[in-house]
Amino acid sequence: MTADAYAEFRDAVNMTASELQRWLGTEASKAAGQHSGGGESVGHDSGRQIVRILHTKRADLTEADEAHMRKVVGYVHRHLAQRPSGDVTDTRWRHSLMNWGHDPLKR
Numbered sequence: 001m002t003a004d005a006y007a008e009f010r011d012a013v014n015m016t017a018s019e020l021q022r023w024l025g026t027e028a029s030k031a032a033g034q035h036s037g038g039g040e041s042v043g044h045d046s047g048r049q050i051v052r053i054l055h056t057k058r059a060d061l062t063e064a065d066e067a068h069m070r071k072v073v074g075y076v077h078r079h080l081a082q083r084p085s086g087d088v089t090d091t092r093w094r095h096s097l098m099n100w101g102h103d104p105l106k107r
Helices: 003-012 017-024 027-031 044-056 063-080 092-099
Strands: none
Touching: 003 063, 017 044, 017 092, 027 044, 027 092, 044 063, 044 092, 063 092
């Protein structure tokens, strides 16, 4: 695992594991994102993987974990660039980002 990949992931994911886990239990979280075949959304599944990664010691992260971390960074950066105008507090845009571990309203 490169130090850069780890640092970029930690910058992109600004929610704690417990915050993300609580969020993933909400109906708003389950409704956000793209659903393939009526099942869990890609972002919701990613959120569960992020929680697991956040609970894993850095030295124990796998190549698959690093690949997912890079995917998360890319998604968060692309999605932030598409910020809608106005109040985003209760929008699918924010909810989708939160499924990927980033709350754009969190300082």
